[in-house]
Amino acid sequence: MPHAVVTLLQDALGAAVSIEPADLEASREDRSGWRSATAPLAVVHATSIDEVQAVMRIAHDTATPVVPRGAGTGLAGGAIASPGAIVLDLSRMNRVLEISEADELAVVEPGVLNGALNDALAERGLWFAPDPASRAISTIGGNIATNAGGLLCAKYGVTREAVLGLAVVLADGRLLRTGHRTVKGVTGYDLTALFTGSEGTLGVIVEATVRLQPIIPGATVTVAAVFPDIEAAAAASAAVTAARLRPAVLELIDAAGLARVAAFLGADELAGTPLESLAPHESFLLAQCDDAGAADEAAEIARLFAAAGGRTTLSTDAATGERLLGIRRAVHPAFAASGQVLIEDVAVPRSRLPEMFRAIEEIGRRHGIEIPTIAHAGDGNLHPNFAFSGDEVPAHVWAAADDMFRAAVALGGTLTGEHGVGILKRRWLAAELGDDSFELQHGIKALFDPTGILNPGVMFESSAAPAR
């Protein structure tokens, strides 16, 4: 006999409600490698705001948890089935509702893929700047729910800067609209920013008005170099900042990461690149420059890379540039191919990058694990990858991650630069925020979700969630 809540959902929503085992199973995981302990009651494939409101009314009336979910590409367990929950899948709400060229904005449903929106915009000479590495497979709704970052943030900002307004279904099913169709607007508190990065814990984002930009004119110029060690690569990165240059992309790969990428891509793919004859300890730094000053800026960066001891390549043609960026893009596939990894996401002030790399090396040595690491060097965001075997993250890997988090915070950094807290990092939330901030954040959660049905266990420990 179906669960009473499932019957209510089916009566209200018909075929949108799935209790197919394959659907239920798929909702138990994301790209973090984390898997929830149980399957959900049901997965609702919503196709309209009305349906989302109907789900939330039923959930509210029956005190049933709801997990809003997009494409399931998260890296923090922020959108996976929690015990006894309805998974509210928004991926079929995937229409671009409006593109206004005159107002340089688009209105989209939450399930639109970031890449799909940019495909639709390209022919109009426009561009949605938030650029997570997952852009081809992640949704705008998910990007907003995590305030996603990416490769371009130092120059073009995080997702928050591109969100003008939202439609959000509240915990009790009411529909709230926030923000404006204007760049400016300061009437009342900034609820748009508050929902951005709230990981489905304050409401369900069902529509977004996002800011567009003209595509940056001119060709991109790419500079890549291999350095004798991570210190030299970090020094080269700092030299770019010191010279007041602003490349669109500035990416760093440490020696352990680079060795895996080189093995994954193979000699043919690396011929003619700085990785052709890789020595131990060598690290990689890549810059891409855009806009009207690209050529001059790239030439200056190449000079700085060489002066810092880099084996440097400058590429003005798009194909070679794409090939060099391909080295950076190969990082996640290369790591995934070599076994299970726990992908961490700390950020530190840029000036502390060398210290953070030293701390990671030391933590790896202490716990007896290799921690290949890449960094968005332009904004100080590092992704240390903790390799492990088996289905569960072993205790010594959690211990290493704990040391790494504390090292980042001690350097003035943060637990998560762009992936979100989710389930994986909630254990450290209070330690980073401190008691007063934690209490206020908890108060905000209780204000928007008084019965605690929105994504319980995400961001806050379930035991710390408002009592139902």
Add this chain to the structure above:
Amino acid sequence: MPHAVVTLLQDALGAAVSIEPADLEASREDRSGWRSATAPLAVVHATSIDEVQAVMRIAHDTATPVVPRGAGTGLAGGAIASPGAIVLDLSRMNRVLEISEADELAVVEPGVLNGALNDALAERGLWFAPDPASRAISTIGGNIATNAGGLLCAKYGVTREAVLGLAVVLADGRLLRTGHRTVKGVTGYDLTALFTGSEGTLGVIVEATVRLQPIIPGATVTVAAVFPDIEAAAAASAAVTAARLRPAVLELIDAAGLARVAAFLGADELAGTPLESLAPHESFLLAQCDDAGAADEAAEIARLFAAAGGRTTLSTDAATGERLLGIRRAVHPAFAASGQVLIEDVAVPRSRLPEMFRAIEEIGRRHGIEIPTIAHAGDGNLHPNFAFSGDEVPAHVWAAADDMFRAAVALGGTLTGEHGVGILKRRWLAAELGDDSFELQHGIKALFDPTGILNPGVMFESSAAPAR
């Protein structure tokens, strides 16, 4: 005999507490022309976080209202003495505590003037982008409290985008730190963004970590033109957007405004500018282009302006450019010289600018007043100026302002683009937000300020403030 609260303040803070009539009087007004009904109990000239905490503890214990105040340059009555209040003057907390070139950030006290910070940064090749017209006289703390805009927002963002972290004294005197020294950071809800634009109603900003940028290299190129009417000027502005150009500045002055500016500046000052032989109904549009593509972009804009019927000047030398921008800068002095004005601050989607200009003209005709208007055309933010005589805003001017606010919202716009709600616009807050948003915003206010002592009457009507 001094008020008991004043005695408590004097015991704790000594000479920082002023009950000098001149100090009390000065705190009753800002640059809006609004004046509070009564003087405050005292003005505290705080010079440290400790002193701010001491004031808030006394205020909390005695249920005394506190009005945080910077340079007093607000345009919405957001920082003027309210009945029975302590005015907490932060203008003497004016130290730049740190400039980190490597991390491209500064840590400042709230009373630092925007212009003073930029002076200190210029020699290092760095720049704080938020650019309100008041930058020479307004504080960073005030800029953050109002999420100030300015001339450069379409290209460089509003103040929120430049704030990385805050230190805030809460209503009960506790010190809260939010945000990071990094561009990215998504641990928990974005309290930094929530405090930005909260107009002193959620806490007292006592320190800010702000993001810096390298100064844009190369010379600025200016294009200015006079058009036969406002429709032609608006069409030229839209043509710039349609051509996917991004000037740093795009400013529009309507015929009524332009006539006042021309009379204010005089024939000598206007010789050689497009205002030299001004005809009735003529309107003004000015663009400034920066960065490496400035010359090409400005040439294209000049072509578009001319094609739209503009009498066009392009200036590549800095002195002439400054002189052309001086026409725009003369707007507020010119209006102030011609009598009292109520400066409004609506924003509409850029595509609705022509309709908004028509609505303003019609409203002026209906109420028998002239409403000279300037607009940040690049972001749809208009400042209609309602001229009146006498000390009080007359009822028919309020009625005209009411019509204008409703016209802006009907066009998809907002009550305030950059000045804030303050006291002047609180009467329309609920109408713009709607009931659900108003209720949530009210809940946030009650969470951060349960006894309602922080800037009561600002943003929310006093009667709607949480009960003390």
